[in-house]
Amino acid sequence: MIIVLRVGHRISRDKRITTHVALVARAFGADKIIIDTKDRHIEENICSVCKRFGGDFKIETGVDYKKIIKQWKGPIVHLTMYGEELEKSIKKIDKNKDLLIVVGAEKVPPWIYREADFNISVGNQPHSEVAALAVFLDRYTNGRWQEEQFNGKIEIVPSNKGKKVISKDKDR
Amino acid sequence: MIIVLRVGHRISRDKRITTHVALVARAFGADKIIIDTKDRHIEENICSVCKRFGGDFKIETGVDYKKIIKQWKGPIVHLTMYGEELEKSIKKIDKNKDLLIVVGAEKVPPWIYREADFNISVGNQPHSEVAALAVFLDRYTNGRWQEEQFNGKIEIVPSNKGKKVISKDKDR
Numbered sequence: 001m002i003i004v005l006r007v008g009h010r011i012s013r014d015k016r017i018t019t020h021v022a023l024v025a026r027a028f029g030a031d032k033i034i035i036d037t038k039d040r041h042i043e044e045n046i047c048s049v050c051k052r053f054g055g056d057f058k059i060e061t062g063v064d065y066k067k068i069i070k071q072w073k074g075p076i077v078h079l080t081m082y083g084e085e086l087e088k089s090i091k092k093i094d095k096n097k098d099l100l101i102v103v104g105a106e107k108v109p110p111w112i113y114r115e116a117d118f119n120i121s122v123g124n125q126p127h128s129e130v131a132a133l134a135v136f137l138d139r140y141t142n143g144r145w146q147e148e149q150f151n152g153k154i155e156i157v158p159s160n161k162g163k164k165v166i167s168k169d170k171d172r
Numbered sequence: 173m174i175i176v177l178r179v180g181h182r183i184s185r186d187k188r189i190t191t192h193v194a195l196v197a198r199a200f201g202a203d204k205i206i207i208d209t210k211d212r213h214i215e216e217n218i219c220s221v222c223k224r225f226g227g228d229f230k231i232e233t234g235v236d237y238k239k240i241i242k243q244w245k246g247p248i249v250h251l252t253m254y255g256e257e258l259e260k261s262i263k264k265i266d267k268n269k270d271l272l273i274v275v276g277a278e279k280v281p282p283w284i285y286r287e288a289d290f291n292i293s294v295g296n297q298p299h300s301e302v303a304a305l306a307v308f309l310d311r312y313t314n315g316r317w318q319e320e321q322f323n324g325k326i327e328i329v330p331s332n333k334g335k336k337v338i339s340k341d342k343d344r
Contacts, residue, residue, distance in 0.1 A: 017188055020300035027299040049298055082328055082335040087318065089332070113334060123317055124328040125199040126221055127306075128192035134303035135310060145295055146259065156254055156296040160261070162285060163254040 001098040002030040002140075004133065007065050007112065008105035009037040020130040021103055022046050026057040028137035028145045030101070038062030052169075054152025065102075069115050074098040078116035079132045080108065081124055089120045090139055101136065103129045173270040174202040174312075176305065179237050179284065180277035181209040192302045193275055194218050198229040200309035200317045202273070210234030224341075226324025237274075241287050246270040250288035251304045252280065253296055261292045262311055273308065275301045 004025040009018050019042055022033045026049070035042065039061045046059045069076060074097035083089070093099065102112055113119055122132040138145065153169035176197040181190050191214055194205045198221070207214065211233045218231045241248060246269030255261070265271065274284055285291055294304040310317065325341035 013188075016185075017192070020189070020302060023297075023299040024303045027295050027297040028303075053297055082331060082337075084330045084332045085318070088330075110334075119332050121328075121330055123199050123320075124330055125195075125225055125322060127195040127199040128302050130192060130300050130302040131196045131200075131306035134300070135306055138307060138310075146257070148295075150297060156293075158256045158260075158293055158296055159254060160256045160291050162282075165254075 002137070003098070003100050004030050004033045005065055005068055005100055005102045006033060006035040006105070007102055007108060009035050009039065010105065011037060011039050014105050015039070015042065017105070017130060018042060019045055021133060022059060023049065024130055024134045024137070026050070026055060028134055029141045029148060030137065031056070032058040032060070034063050034065070034068060035059070035061040036063060036065040052152055052154045054150035069100070069102070069112070072100045074100065075118065076100045076102065076116045077118045077120055077136070078102040078104070078108070078112055079122065079129060079136055080104070080113070080119050081121050081126055083119035083121035086120055086122050086136065086139060089118050093118060093140070099140070101133065103133055174309070175270070175272050176202045176205045177237055177240055177272055177274045178205060178207045178277070179274055179280060181207050181211065182277065183209060183211050186277050187211070187214065189277070189302060190214060191217055193305060194231060195221065196302055196306045196309070198222070198227060200306055201313045201320060202309065203228070204230040204232070206235050206237070206240060207231070207233040208235060208237040224324055224326045226322035241272070241274070241284070244272045246272065247290065248272045248274065248288045249290045249292055249308070250274040250276070250280075250284055251294065251301060251308055252276070252285070252291050253293050253298055255291035255293035258292055258294050258308065258311060261290050265290060265312070271312070273305065275305055
């Protein structure tokens with residue numbers, strides 16, 4: 001199981017970035033996202049995507065992130081531009097255990113750097129937690145997202161021109 | 173040369189997502205971002221990152237995107253969840269020519285689907301243009317971002333614990 005923990009979410013400022021983080025978590029093979037701040041709007045948004053596009057992805061918001069981290073049994077990865085190189089660190093993670101990936105908003109408490117087993121950087125340049133999560137999950141799962149079947153009511157047929165969409169839900 | 177063209181940028185709604193798109197373009201090996209809507213704030217923001225963290229990345233905003241596309245000599249890639257599979261399409265792109273990557277905000281005019289040589293999906297699930305651009309550039313450049321030297325005034329030393337930053341600018 002792979003769970004993404006979003007820390008420091010501010011409803012008005014981060015709504016779109018956190019939504020992208022959640023959608024990337026889902027599309028790139030995580031099982032669930034936990035967001036520290038309660039945010040019903042993001043919950044509804046992500047649940048609506050799951051209903052239409054399928055899969056078993058879960059979302060929970062309004063959770064004490066310290067408790068999650070303290071009680072976590074498996075490895076904890078914190079994605080940060082200050083962390084150790086991706087290729088170097090990723091080999092050290094025990095893939096037989098459940099993984100918690102912490103993705104911070106702008107400022108992350110130093111406590112998280114200490115509690116994480118792996119502080120990992122996807123490049124040491126400033127860019128985006130959305131991109132960092134996608135590339136991390138791509139590497140961690142060896143690109144498994146490319147074969148994943150979501151069996152949703154809506155299915156997109158890859159096409160070089162135009163939009164090909166199969167809708168299996170006649171009531172939609 | 174790799175240029176990213178951001179189409180449909182709305183200043184208030186997209187400022188953070190477009191900033192992430194620009195930072196990802198820079199960190200993952202593109203040479204420049206062109207944004208259709210004039211946005212001085214994003215320009216300043218990205219220029220400030222470049223000044224501090226180095227590299228030759230350029231930004232231009234307030235540009236007629238149709239003109240850019242029409243006059244482009246090399247291949248044009250449009251990243252979209254409706255596109256052809258990444259692994260399949262990427263092999264077809266002529267890497268000896270300058271590449272234009274079009275990254276749309278929510279709604280993209282059908283014209284772009286037609287004008288693009290390659291409509292490419294990074295998975296056919298809804299997620300994020302930020303993630304799509306990062307994974308596309310990672311594949312297109314064969315992960316070259318991992319070796320790139322930016323020679324900035326600020327340099328981050330990868331570390332599994334804490335933040336190690338080298339600052340070469342005493343006036344900062």
